[in-house]
Amino acid sequence: MDALSSPVRKIIHVDMDAFYASVEQRDNPELRGKPLAVGGAAARGVVAAASYEARKFGIRSAMPSVTAARKCPDLIFVAPRFDVYRAVSQQIREIFAQYTPVIEPLSLDEAYLDVTENLKDMPIATEIALEIRSKIKAETGLNASAGISYNKFLAKMASDLNKPNGQAVITPKNGPAFVEQLAVKTFHGVGPATAEKMHRLGIETGSDLKAKSMQFLVEHFGKSGPYFHGIARGVDDRPVRPDRVRKSVGAEDTFAVDIGDLPRAIDELRPLAEKVWSHCEAKGIRGKTVTVKVKYCDFTQVTRSKTVALAHAGVEDILEVANGLLAGVHPFKRPVRLLGLTLSSLTGEEDADDVEQQPRLGLGF
Numbered sequence: 001m002d003a004l005s006s007p008v009r010k011i012i013h014v015d016m017d018a019f020y021a022s023v024e025q026r027d028n029p030e031l032r033g034k035p036l037a038v039g040g041a042a043a044r045g046v047v048a049a050a051s052y053e054a055r056k057f058g059i060r061s062a063m064p065s066v067t068a069a070r071k072c073p074d075l076i077f078v079a080p081r082f083d084v085y086r087a088v089s090q091q092i093r094e095i096f097a098q099y100t101p102v103i104e105p106l107s108l109d110e111a112y113l114d115v116t117e118n119l120k121d122m123p124i125a126t127e128i129a130l131e132i133r134s135k136i137k138a139e140t141g142l143n144a145s146a147g148i149s150y151n152k153f154l155a156k157m158a159s160d161l162n163k164p165n166g167q168a169v170i171t172p173k174n175g176p177a178f179v180e181q182l183a184v185k186t187f188h189g190v191g192p193a194t195a196e197k198m199h200r201l202g203i204e205t206g207s208d209l210k211a212k213s214m215q216f217l218v219e220h221f222g223k224s225g226p227y228f229h230g231i232a233r234g235v236d237d238r239p240v241r242p243d244r245v246r247k248s249v250g251a252e253d254t255f256a257v258d259i260g261d262l263p264r265a266i267d268e269l270r271p272l273a274e275k276v277w278s279h280c281e282a283k284g285i286r287g288k289t290v291t292v293k294v295k296y297c298d299f300t301q302v303t304r305s306k307t308v309a310l311a312h313a314g315v316e317d318i319l320e321v322a323n324g325l326l327a328g329v330h331p332f333k334r335p336v337r338l339l340g341l342t343l344s345s346l347t348g349e350e351d352a353d354d355v356e357q358q359p360r361l362g363l364g365f
């Protein structure tokens with residue numbers, strides 16, 4: 001990374017320790033201190049997660065349950081409770097959100113946080129990580145580990161260094177040397193098949209990887225070539241991308257008196273669009289899909305949606321689409337008791353910035 005042209009980022013990778021197994025041990029004291037596998041014990045089951053006690057026997061996630069039971073005859077199998085794991089995951093995300101909106105979950109128990117600029121104005125990322133871990137412990141009773149560094153790759157590597165219940169920092173000064181001595185098979189993004197391929201090409205360590213040219217890496221690893229070229233030098237410019245899946249922003253209003261005519265109904269869309277837009281502004285998000293919901297006095301309802309190619313840039317923009325959608329269901333088959341307006345296909349701040357520099361095409365599809 002060129003420190004002169006771009007500020008050094010502060011990224012934390014938070015990873016819960018033996019997450020599913022730890023939740024089960026938290027909720028059932030009889031399981032504490034015992035080798036435990038979350039997953040099916042049946043013939044074709046696999047281990048979804050193993051407690052640290054089970055790991056001592058060489059039991060790992062994704063291992064067939066039959067193999068796990070052979071390695072540790074006392075192994076206790078517990079059926080997963082994903083609803084509970086999801087609820088804990090939500091608690092953890094709420095803690096993250098106290099520090100930064102730039103959160104990229106990797107799974108229920110792992111996330112990257114960009115805390116370069118953070119909501120608490122805390123200058124030291126290691127202190128943020130300590131606080132987050134102690135809040136997680138206080139609110140969920142569970143241990144988390146953290147890695148702190150100047151990019152995602154190194155933050156992720158760092159979170160493993162002092163696991164469980166620990167954290168580690170890799171500074172810009174130490175990053176390149178740290179990578180050189182690591183075995184490539186431990187790199188995030190190098191799975192077993194890639195590790196085997198690297199082995200055949202004589203690449204065992206970060207140092208070996210660094211010795212290969214970009215051309216060589218692209219030739220052998222295609223699209224991943226530039227990523228490998230970068231991480232071999234401790235460079236990874238991928239941004240932390242906030243979760244953009246399954247989100248929408250919506251508002252609705254039920255009227256004191258049902259509405260029969262289109263102009264009045266259109267007037268009622270404006271405050272809804274303003275509400276939606278102010279939320280988007282506050283969160284730094286944009287959306288491409290507008291949905292209008294019309295609920296009639298007999299409680300039947302219709303919805304109409306339209307997606308544009310580039311994210312909406314303001315209230316008027318959203319209203320133009322929403323008004324058109326509403327006009328499409330007029331004449332109303334009954335008086336309208338409720339109108340709703342939702343924006344979805346949301347994108348984060350970064351994409352929205354890109355969008356504003358381009359002409360709006362406004363193409364429906």
Ligand SMILES: [Mg+2]
Pocket residue numbers: 015016017018019109110
């Ligand atoms: Mg974990």
